[in-house]
Amino acid sequence: MTSPIDGDLYQRVQDLYQNYGHAIDVDDLEAWPEFFTADARYCVIPRENHDRGLPAALIDCRGRPMLLDRVVALRTANIYNIHFDRHLVSPAVITGRDGDVLESRVNFTVMQTDQSGVTRLFAAGVSYDRIRVEEQRLRFLDRRLVLDTYGVPELLATPL
Amino acid sequence: MQDSDYIFREHDLDRFRWPDADYAHTPYRVFKDSAIYEREMEKVFRGPTWGYLALEAELPEAGSFKSVMLGNTPVVVSREEDGSFSAFVNRCAHRGATVVREEFGKADTHACIYHQWCYSSAGDLVGVPYRRGVSGKGGYPKDFKPAQHGLRKLHVESYKGLIFGSLQNEPGTLMAYLGPHIKEHLDRILVKPLKVLGYHRQRISANWKLYFENIKDPYHAGLLHMFAATFGTYRSTQEGYTLVSDGGGHSIVYSVMGTDDHDSVSEHYKDVKDKYQTDFQLNDGTLLQWTPDFDDGIGNLIISVFPNLVVQQILNTLATRQVRPLGPDGMELVWTFFGFEDDDDTLTDDRLRQLNLVGPAGYISMEDGEAIRLVQQAIQGETDATSFIQMGGLGPIVDADHVVTEVCTRGFWKQYAQTMEFAPREEGAPVPEKAHD
Amino acid sequence: MSKQWHSVMKAGELEDGEVAAARIGDMPLAVFRLGEQVFALHDLCSHGNARLSEGFVEDGCIECPLHQGLFDIRNGCPMSPPVKEPVASFPARIEGDDIQVCL
Numbered sequence: 268m269t270s271p272i273d274g275d276l277y278q279r280v281q282d283l284y285q286n287y288g289h290a291i292d293v294d295d296l297e298a299w300p301e302f303f304t305a306d307a308r309y310c311v312i313p314r315e316n317h318d319r320g321l322p323a324a325l326i327d328c329r330g331r332p333m334l335l336d337r338v339v340a341l342r343t344a345n346i347y348n349i350h351f352d353r354h355l356v357s358p359a360v361i362t363g364r365d366g367d368v369l370e371s372r373v374n375f376t377v378m379q380t381d382q383s384g385v386t387r388l389f390a391a392g393v394s395y396d397r398i399r400v401e402e403q404r405l406r407f408l409d410r411r412l413v414l415d416t417y418g419v420p421e422l423l424a425t426p427l
Numbered sequence: 428m429q430d431s432d433y434i435f436r437e438h439d440l441d442r443f444r445w446p447d448a449d450y451a452h453t454p455y456r457v458f459k460d461s462a463i464y465e466r467e468m469e470k471v472f473r474g475p476t477w478g479y480l481a482l483e484a485e486l487p488e489a490g491s492f493k494s495v496m497l498g499n500t501p502v503v504v505s506r507e508e509d510g511s512f513s514a515f516v517n518r519c520a521h522r523g524a525t526v527v528r529e530e531f532g533k534a535d536t537h538a539c540i541y542h543q544w545c546y547s548s549a550g551d552l553v554g555v556p557y558r559r560g561v562s563g564k565g566g567y568p569k570d571f572k573p574a575q576h577g578l579r580k581l582h583v584e585s586y587k588g589l590i591f592g593s594l595q596n597e598p599g600t601l602m603a604y605l606g607p608h609i610k611e612h613l614d615r616i617l618v619k620p621l622k623v624l625g626y627h628r629q630r631i632s633a634n635w636k637l638y639f640e641n642i643k644d645p646y647h648a649g650l651l652h653m654f655a656a657t658f659g660t661y662r663s664t665q666e667g668y669t670l671v672s673d674g675g676g677h678s679i680v681y682s683v684m685g686t687d688d689h690d691s692v693s694e695h696y697k698d699v700k701d702k703y704q705t706d707f708q709l710n711d712g713t714l715l716q717w718t719p720d721f722d723d724g725i726g727n728l729i730i731s732v733f734p735n736l737v738v739q740q741i742l743n744t745l746a747t748r749q750v751r752p753l754g755p756d757g758m759e760l761v762w763t764f765f766g767f768e769d770d771d772d773t774l775t776d777d778r779l780r781q782l783n784l785v786g787p788a789g790y791i792s793m794e795d796g797e798a799i800r801l802v803q804q805a806i807q808g809e810t811d812a813t814s815f816i817q818m819g820g821l822g823p824i825v826d827a828d829h830v831v832t833e834v835c836t837r838g839f840w841k842q843y844a845q846t847m848e849f850a851p852r853e854e855g856a857p858v859p860e861k862a863h864d
Numbered sequence: 865m866s867k868q869w870h871s872v873m874k875a876g877e878l879e880d881g882e883v884a885a886a887r888i889g890d891m892p893l894a895v896f897r898l899g900e901q902v903f904a905l906h907d908l909c910s911h912g913n914a915r916l917s918e919g920f921v922e923d924g925c926i927e928c929p930l931h932q933g934l935f936d937i938r939n940g941c942p943m944s945p946p947v948k949e950p951v952a953s954f955p956a957r958i959e960g961d962d963i964q965v966c967l
Contacts, residue, residue: 311788313626313628315628316625319625321625321626322779323624323627323764323779324625326783326788327782329711333710333711333714333783336709336710336711339707343653344654344657344790345794346653348796419627419629419630421629421787421796422631422794423793424788424793536911536945543931547945553931554946556929557929559929561929
């Protein structure tokens with residue numbers, strides 16, 4: 268079965284995932300909402316809820332304004348453990364295409380490191396995504412992160 | 428202080444006593460000490476308490492079951508054929524293996540994988556392989572009685588859709604244990620059949636009792652949680668009430684939205700850096716749009732029942748939180764979010780959107796995970812020091828018509844210390860002999 | 865496929881109140897004698913992975929060796945917990961010297 272996209276576009280998809288994780292890892296949280304379309308949805312749902320058909324999510328941002336609110340709250344309101352993140356994602360699997368919208372799936376992990384330089388696995392899971400192909404850049408229309416690590420260690424602040 | 432030579436340095440728990448009868452000083456070692464932890468598992472979680480197990484709505488059919496922890500005892504709670512609920516300790520009567528391995532499911536019987544000893548949903552032993560031997564050889568003696576080898580059963584009682592269990596031999600009734608304040612506020616929330624929306628789980632590197640201190644403490648809520656203070660979901664300047672049970676261990680804290688004004692808030696928050704930001708606006712204000720479920724204006728209400736339950740109403744979010752100790756240095760918090768069966772799609776959607784406010788990633792709650800972790804971190808190695816719990820004053824542990832108080836925290840320690848037999852000695856009472864090494 | 869009578873064992877091999885294992889093709893059977901009558905059930909308990917032919921006959925019932933659930937020998941009906949589902953029952957007869965089961 269041939270891929271629904273060509274090599275160049277596939278590379279752009281890979282770059283999207285890598286740049287997304289990197290922005291969060293270097294604390295460029297302000298760049299995070301820009302990876303999404305204006306009407307995008309970003310949802311982190313515990314795998315136990317996903318598997319059982321229960322709707323409760325940990326984070327559910329509907330539209331870029333809610334993504335912006337997450338960032339502003341993290342910067343000015345919320346207090347959370349001092350740490351830095353490192354995203355590791357699998358190669359993307361393109362599962363479908365409908366015009367300029369791609370369906371994609373990646374496995375993801377996020378490591379967290381504390382001020383003593385101790386790294387631990389913070390999150391693992393799979394993300395089911397839809398990506399809009401624009402001329403200038405690709406953006407997520409929809410990210411649904413199904414979190415295997417739903418026994419959240421301490422708290423969940425910086426985005427997965 | 429009496430007996431100070433013995434309280435903080437001795438390892439003999441029978442000599443350990445709370446430093447004061449106001450319960451305003453908590454010895455930090457209670458968050459760290461392994462011997463104290465083991466005693467808690469016995470005297471608190473297997474003692475004269477009722478622990479929250481599950482919602483009835485989580486067990487919809489006959490044979491539905493859920494595995495939970497009560498302290499460090501694994502328990503399976505089930506719905507029976509006749510609609511009643513049962514619970515057993517999840518350990519095979521044969522050689523101690525976990526019988527039910529799944530977190531949840533539905534089954535008529537449970538067979539231990541090791542030797543296939545088979546139990547009913549209520550924990551009665553109903554089948555034992557090769558009981559009569561094979562080809563006339565082996566087997567159990569003729570006088571083997573299955574009734575003597577069932578799983579240890581809990582007393583189970585339900586109230587308004589919440590299932591509680593007790594491992595004590597003869598507990599009093601659940602209603603006597605909960606008391607009138609808790610009953611009144613459970614009645615307020617649990618008015619209709621419930622519908623489960625899902626779970627959050629959080630594993631915090633802190634002693635379980637630090638979590639209770641946290642949720643019983645309205646003092647911190649408007650100061651640690653800036654999001655709550657800014658948007659008025661909770662502020663110490665609002666009209667609020669603090670209710671505490673006779674035993675001290677249960678409490679209700681709530682506040683009424685819209686009852687403070689901008690000037691009074693600015694005045695009271697002026698010394699608190701950045702906590703009340705008048706120019707902080709949400710880009711999407713729908714997060715905080717809510718249609719009250721109840722008509723009393725209460726936007727934030729936290730019920731806590733000693734030793735393992737919190738019930739919350741925060742705007743439209745409704746949940747139970749079950750506290751599961753994981754040794755002295757850790758705990759698991761399991762949030763069960765619910766709505767009502769007759770909620771329409773819009774209301775359900777509101778509840779789900781507002782989950783952004785609560786849980787381990789919640790705008791108004793994530794800080795709790797950090798705050799109590801910081802306590803556990805900083806008390807490492809501490810043998811003698813105590814905390815200082817006097818906001819709202821000392822004296823009797825009774826209700827207050829405000830929320831600028833730590834009286835519920837003192838109440839928790841009172842019930843804890845009495846249950847653990849750590850209450851201060853009466854004047855003139857004899858001090859036990861020091862244990863010989 | 866139409867049903868046929870199959871000889872599974874000699875009548876003299878099964879005493880009153882006994883059970884024995886037999887097989888017709890892929891079908892394992894538990895064969896019983898109660899007085900002058902014989903009965904046959906599928907030799908697999910409906911509750912667990914156990915052979916009824918290894919169980920105990922008492923009062924017209926077969927007790928599964930695994931969890932002591934009871935089935936009525938005559939018709940495979942469940943008679944006591946933990947068994948709830950019946951086991952298949954097949955016509956059986958003594959024909960001359962043979963015990964036969966119809967499958």
